[in-house]
């Protein structure tokens with residue numbers, strides 16, 4: 001099945017192996033920590049799901065109740081990118097809308113790198129997946145007895161189903177977690193860090209986990225689903241919560257799983273920018289409802305950049321904001337809603353209203369300071385249309401994957417949808433696999449992790465983390481060039497040399513190692529792609545090149 005996806009790849013030969021930095025990274029060890037199975041507790045399950053966002057829980061709910069499912073989340077079960085989704089889920093629900101238009105909008109945003117069959121399949125599955133959420137108790141906002149549909153950038157029709165105004169993720173997660181908790185076959189381990197995938201004889205067998213209560217443990221499973229979400233925490237400015245440290249990308253890479261398109265990080269154009277406050281996303285739906293972007297001189301600049309003005313695709317808006325910030329020598333631009341009906345705006349965006357009030361901003365009158373922030377990791381683990389990765393026994397769904405849906409730029413509100421569709425497909429494929437293979441006892445393969453170097457005394461992880469995030473923002477941000485990328489690579493290589501060989505005994509160290517590894521993969525891919533496409537903008541290669549209409553696989 002994977003062959004179909006790979007057949008579309010056509011990296012120019014000269015770039016395959018000799019491009020600077022694209023050589024495989026030499027990792028000091030297969031596993032981040034040493035472990036001896038004889039000394040650790042063992043747990044067994046039929047299906048193990050790493051991650052409890054929309055993709056993880058949708059997978060869990062698709063597994064028949066006769067099979068044991070374990071969902072592992074790194075933090076509280078409610079801490080995920082899914083929880084914070086504001087705008088909603090895209091789907092053709094209006095009789096006046098057409099599948100072909102949703103497909104065309106997705107392909108248009110993806111700038112030549114979408115897999116057309118994947119796009120078509122996901123778009124056509126959307127109404128069914130949204131209907132399923134309604135059956136499970138999700139209350140989408142209604143108008144005249146039907147689901148109210150919003151418009152977002154890049155969409156040619158109003159097709160975004162939203163809930164609680166601007167808290168769609170919170171409502172969806174409430175419903176799916178409640179469903180999962182009601183199922184007797186689903187267990188949830190919260191605050192449990194998955195450190196590594198365990199592989200043996202070319203198959204994924206389970207994971208090594210750690211939590212404060214149990215310490216280290218091995219979990220063995222007949223099928224494993226990776227649903228660990230994104231990588232926004234690699235950047236100083238991001239909309240992502242603290243869990244998004246690219247753990248899944250890193251553990252997949254260590255296990256030899258194929259990844260691609262790591263240069264494509266999508267930046268959200270409008271993140272509340274107030275020094276000292278946490279960065280909060282201000283949903284695209286604000287612009288969908290008519291909000292303007294103005295620079296520090298009060299000029300509404302988006303019509304200068306794109307005919308769709310504020311509703312241009314995200315990459316265009318983020319890049320325009322960055323250019324305008326540079327032109328005006330100002331650290332941010334402003335969202336202006338003062339020309340819109342205040343009563344409607346307060347009702348439609350109650351969460352943003354509350355957030356702005358916390359900073360003494362009346363968003364119906366005052367200008368809201370915003371700047372772009374890292375938002376959505378487009379690249380990731382390659383999956384086929386059934387959610388299978390290149391490692392047998394391992395499936396993947398959601399933001400950690402590269403399915404072919406988003407291409408070089410994700411269309412707004414297509415990612416919750418992707419998580420639902422691929423979560424369901426993984427579950428269906430695994431259910432078939434478990435059914436066909438019949439009940440079998442799980443064998444414990446002879447796997448152990450060796451380690452020698454330990455200790456962290458000399459490494460200030462807080463300082464290192466902030467330095468990496470600042471470097472990524474400066475050199476691997478909205479605009480890149482060869483000099484900046486080489487500088488970033490040298491710096492990250494230097495950090496990798498003394499951080500990766502260490503054996504840490506706590507989550508901060510493992511997250512740091514994952515972040516460094518993934519930063520290095522992203523920089524290598526961005527350096528190799530000598531063109532601008534979608535969210536990847538090279539100042540030294542400003543044009544899109546037909547030669548680069550291909551994926552970069554690692």
Ligand SMILES: Cc1cc2nc3c(=O)[nH]c(=O)nc-3n(C[C@H](O)[C@H](O)[C@H](O)COP(=O)(O)OP(=O)(O)OC[C@H]3O[C@@H](n4cnc5c(N)ncnc54)[C@H](O)[C@@H]3O)c2cc1C
Pocket residue numbers: 050051052053054055056072073074075077079080081082083084085086087088089090168169192193194195227228229230239240241243247248281375376397398399400412413414415416417419
């Ligand atoms: C502020 C914000 C707003 C957004 N708005 C929208 C929107 O309106 N519409 C839309 O379509 N998309 C939106 N997105 C994107 C979308 O929310 C995500 O792409 C999607 O929810 C990802 O789902 P997921 O299940 O793949 O990952 P997540 O929801 O991020 O879940 C990841 C899970 O993996 C767990 N995990 C991670 N690492 C480990 C580890 N080492 N061990 C154990 N568990 C681990 C986490 O604890 C978490 O449970 C938004 C994102 C953000 C941040």
